Amino acid sequence: xxxxxxxVPDAPEExxxxxxxxxxxxxALTAYACFGxxxxxxxRLLWTREQHHDLESYTAVHMGVIFGxxxxxxxxxxxxxxxxxxxxxxxxxxxxxxILFLFYSAYFMLRYSTEPGPRRANMSAVYALFGVVLIPVSxxxxxLAEGLIHPVVFDRDVGENLATSxxxxxIVCFAGMLALAASLYTNELTGKRxxxxxxxxxxxxx
Amino acid sequence: MTYLxxxxxxxxxxxxxxxxxxxxxxxxxxxxVSALVVFNFSLPADSGDLAAYGLLWVAxxxxxxxxxxxxxxxxxxxxxxxxxxxxxxxxxxIWIGKGIAVLAFLLLAEVVALPAFAxxxxxxxxxxxxxxxxxxxxxxxxxxxxxAMAAASRARELLLPLLFLPLVIPIVxxxxxxxxxxxxxxxxxxxxxxxxxxxxxxxxxxxYVVTE
Amino acid sequence: MIRARAxxxxxxxxxxxxGLDLDVAERDFLVVTGPNGSGKSxxxxxxxxLLAPTRGELEVRASRERIGYLAHEPLxxxxxxxxxxxxxxxxxxxxxxxxxxxxxxxxxFGLWDARHERVxxxxxxxxxxxxxxxxxxxxxxxxxxxxxxxxxxxxxxxLLDGELAALGGSRTCLVATHDPARVAGLATSSLAxx
Numbered sequence: 001x002x003x004x005x006x007x008v009p010d011a012p013e014e015x016x017x018x019x020x021x022x023x024x025x026x027x028a029l030t031a032y033a034c035f036g037x038x039x040x041x042x043x044r045l046l047w048t049r050e051q052h053h054d055l056e057s058y059t060a061v062h063m064g065v066i067f068g069x070x071x072x073x074x075x076x077x078x079x080x081x082x083x084x085x086x087x088x089x090x091x092x093x094x095x096x097x098x099i100l101f102l103f104y105s106a107y108f109m110l111r112y113s114t115e116p117g118p119r120r121a122n123m124s125a126v127y128a129l130f131g132v133v134l135i136p137v138s139x140x141x142x143x144l145a146e147g148l149i150h151p152v153v154f155d156r157d158v159g160e161n162l163a164t165s166x167x168x169x170x171i172v173c174f175a176g177m178l179a180l181a182a183s184l185y186t187n188e189l190t191g192k193r194x195x196x197x198x199x200x201x202x203x204x205x206x
Numbered sequence: 207m208t209y210l211x212x213x214x215x216x217x218x219x220x221x222x223x224x225x226x227x228x229x230x231x232x233x234x235x236x237x238x239v240s241a242l243v244v245f246n247f248s249l250p251a252d253s254g255d256l257a258a259y260g261l262l263w264v265a266x267x268x269x270x271x272x273x274x275x276x277x278x279x280x281x282x283x284x285x286x287x288x289x290x291x292x293x294x295x296x297x298x299x300i301w302i303g304k305g306i307a308v309l310a311f312l313l314l315a316e317v318v319a320l321p322a323f324a325x326x327x328x329x330x331x332x333x334x335x336x337x338x339x340x341x342x343x344x345x346x347x348x349x350x351x352x353x354a355m356a357a358a359s360r361a362r363e364l365l366l367p368l369l370f371l372p373l374v375i376p377i378v379x380x381x382x383x384x385x386x387x388x389x390x391x392x393x394x395x396x397x398x399x400x401x402x403x404x405x406x407x408x409x410x411x412x413x414y415v416v417t418e
Numbered sequence: 419m420i421r422a423r424a425x426x427x428x429x430x431x432x433x434x435x436x437g438l439d440l441d442v443a444e445r446d447f448l449v450v451t452g453p454n455g456s457g458k459s460x461x462x463x464x465x466x467x468l469l470a471p472t473r474g475e476l477e478v479r480a481s482r483e484r485i486g487y488l489a490h491e492p493l494x495x496x497x498x499x500x501x502x503x504x505x506x507x508x509x510x511x512x513x514x515x516x517x518x519x520x521x522x523x524x525x526x527f528g529l530w531d532a533r534h535e536r537v538x539x540x541x542x543x544x545x546x547x548x549x550x551x552x553x554x555x556x557x558x559x560x561x562x563x564x565x566x567x568x569x570x571x572x573x574x575x576x577l578l579d580g581e582l583a584a585l586g587g588s589r590t591c592l593v594a595t596h597d598p599a600r601v602a603g604l605a606t607s608s609l610a611x612x
Contacts, residue, residue, distance in 0.1 A: 099372055106365075113365055115360075117472070123414075127355070137376050137399075138375065145379045147383070212509070215509040219495070284494065286494065292485065292487055294510070417467075418468070418470035
């Protein structure tokens with residue numbers, strides 16, 4: 001994982017600015033993966049009614065939001081270094097993640113304002129499923145919106161074919177990000193499970 | 207088909223309740239007209255004619271939100287929802303029945319809003335009406351499900367806008383696009399797609415939102 | 419008909435009961451007693467299927483159309499009339515000869531004259547009677563009644579006595595009550611929650 005981070009500086013072919021690409025896109029893809037995992041866990045919860053899926057789904061959403069914020073931040077930095085602005089409505093990924101950020105923030109509001117229990121778990125699972133469906137629908141919407149709201153004025157220089165070494169770097173970074181996400185996920189999940197176990201033990205003693 | 211009969215019974219009940227209390231629809235109508243008046247003052251002089259269409263869609267979304275906030279109030283207060291959930295009727299019929307009522311209220315509000323808009327701002331053509339109808343279906347479908355979620359929480363009317371707005375951004379895109387673009391077919395098609403996807407998803411998952 | 423093993427239910431941090439074992443056979447009449455907050459209502463809601471257990475097993479061998487549930491709230495729309503409420507439930511429960519059945523119940527519980535009045539205009543006792551009508555409307559085989567005598571005047575209570583006596587032998591009943599003496603004659607078993 002650490003290797004992935006240090007490899008990036010080894011391939012600065014287009015100059016310093018381009019390097020953020022190796023972080024920004026993997027982070028975005030990892031966020032998608034987290035949201036997808038959360039939706040999967042939500043589906044499992046609704047299917048089996050086993051409550052442990054709820055915690056796993058929630059943690060995955062949490063990870064997704066963290067990586068989502070990172071996507072917004074790195075995307076903003078990239079926009080700044082490439083085009084001199086901190087924000088661009090023409091930048092599809094950025095807009096998509098803004099919508100997703102709003103959506104999943106509401107997820108936390110939903111959880112926060114509902115009594116813990118099977119009901120909350122169900123609703124969270126359904127909401128996570130809506131989220132993952134929203135991703136492609138929003139993307140489509142954003143693409144449609146470009147035609148009528150803000151003309152795309154900036155060149156996007158990442159659509160080109162990547163040279164092999166760049167591709168390799170990219171894949172390593174992506175793998176690294178996923179590994180990071182997975183380890184954070186397991187970490188947090190273990191922590192929460194320990195909390196729950198501790199609570200159980202305390203009650204058993206009462 | 208008892209499924210359809212259940213839906214009819216539930217939708218009828220919601221319409222009857224509104225007819226008795228007459229609180230939601232008048233409020234929605236008044237809100238949307240007030241919003242349009244506010245928009246007159248919020249548009250700078252050289253905004254261009256098309257900006258008004260954008261604001262129309264904002265008005266529609268927030269009017270829908272107003273109606274949805276009231277959607278499950280009766281069920282929640284008397285815990286009638288428990289009574290409905292206990293019947294042998296499929297839980298999705300509750301969603302459809304309530305959704306039909308929400309849709310009806312929204313349409314009634316728009317029957318006033320669209321002519322008002324045409325009077326105050328820009329002309330309304332058939333494409334716009336089609337877009338509004340399609341959008342209404344999406345708003346009602348998704349909104350009814352989310353309203354049930356919000357009703358089960360402590361925050362209730364505070365939570366619904368937070369859940370609702372991100373999900374309906376695509377509807378706004380579709381609606382505004384259909385209103386201003388030269389080629390509205392793409393946007394109308396997109397609205398149909400949205401409606402299909404989210405209506406099916408809401409229909410399938412409503413059961414889980416109201417049970418444990 | 420009902421079987422529970424190590425049943426537990428908690429709401430957030432609060433645990434209402436735990437380790438509850440229960441067996442209710444068909445045509446049993448179980449009286450559930452206990453102080454406020456001991457979980458009587460929760461137990462009935464669990465049996466009705468409105469709540470899911472936090473832990474343990476619960477098996478209720480009755481489908482939704484065979485369960486009649488009475489809660490603290492009457493579960494009726496305040497702005498509809500007694501008749502309209504029962505008509506709605508009657509449709510949803512697919513009751514044959516709906517009008518006759520509703521009329522019969524309204525009359526039996528003394529609500530016939532008030533049948534077209536909005537529920538919000540009825541007294542607490544009348545609302546409770548209406549709730550009883552709603553619970554009994556579809557002739558359920560399993561009756562889950564949460565404090566059915568609450569809010570009833572003496573006449574209403576006598577009516578309910580009669581109903582329970584008539585049903586007690588042929589249906590399975592779980593009744594949560596603060597006044598177990600009232601139904602002591604019908605009870606086949608009792609459960610005291612702490």
